[in-house]
Amino acid sequence: MDNHTPENQRLVILLQRVSLQDHAAFKQLYDLTSAHLYGVALRFVRKKELADEILQDAFINVWQQAGGYSATLSTPMTWLISIVRNKSLDRLRRGKLEFDNTVVLDETSSEPAHEEAADHADPHELYAAATEKMELNRCLSLLEAPHRQSLALAYYNGMSHAELAEHLQVPLGTAKAWVRRGLERLRKCVESSSQPATPKGSR
Template identity: 35%
Template sequence: MKSDPNPPFNTPSEGQQPAAALATPEQVASLIARVARQDRQAFEQLYRQTAPKLLGTVLRILRDRGWADDVVQESYLNIWQKAEQFDAGRSSPITWLVSVARNKAIDELRKHPTGRTTTSDELDDLAGKQATAQEHLEGRQAVNHLNRCIDELEKDRQDMVRLAYLNGWSREELASHFDQPVNTVKTWLHRALKQIKRCLEP
């Protein structure tokens, strides 16, 4: 069956998030299977039953409700397009859905490590306070260099560093998120920062 690239409805914006509905893993897996066959009713049910869970995951990463809402909508677009890739033998349905949303959120964080791009209106308001073009260029080059150094870390270390130092996550939150002891998280961050410092040295 040819995949329809468009989701069957517009997901709610901030303040319109559906209340969580109870669903068993078997029911969620059944809905994903129906979504893989382009069943629009199943997709709406899947959204209503799982969106609060995915929003919570994304919000923990991005710490911005409006941004998180946008990423959740994009995540469900991915789910609509890739539902046939779900393999019940490899992961639970909720784990798969959360993984889609989490990866999307982390991708967004990599693209915008200091937060989502400022709107044009805000830029107009701040026009008189902006640094010179040369300072902007140097600042952008420094950010790009830092991102390249972070990208040289192992995958989990990349995510951990960005969540810790760009999003302000505590060591306890990181330990829970990565399912590691707090002391292990501290050790990983210490080693990662040493590697980044070496990379940044001229």
């Protein structure tokens, strides 16, 4: 492990800045590493759409957990690859997809990840999608627990209102109301966060 190369030093600094919620550093880190990390995800799941989703989820984790990176334990790419690997394995377990156990995880792999990633979605589009997902997760975390749980069960688990009511052991009308109110508050949060900030002294 050598964190003294110029490339690794740059990534270490960027991760330190990301841990301080520096959006510019996050975008630089994404631009420098996303193609390689996409290649790692693609070698696991063999599907471009899943690899795109894994890359987004991985970078959300990076944004949230950059403060946990230690340069004394691993190089930045080793740490980033481990996040992508874990996300990929979780997705494979959930989807029961077949994968090749001989997949190369070493950051020094001679197989160019950029070639595998050449035809995946535009990096800027993926970055925008990742940041939008981060904002959505933030807004979800602000919802009251019943509204958040109802939305998660309805949209991630595909439950109907009737199934939701039975699962949560509440009247059907209550389940419908929780979903409706949760969606309304989620929409307002997302819309307000997308509005440009009003400059101080402009009122």
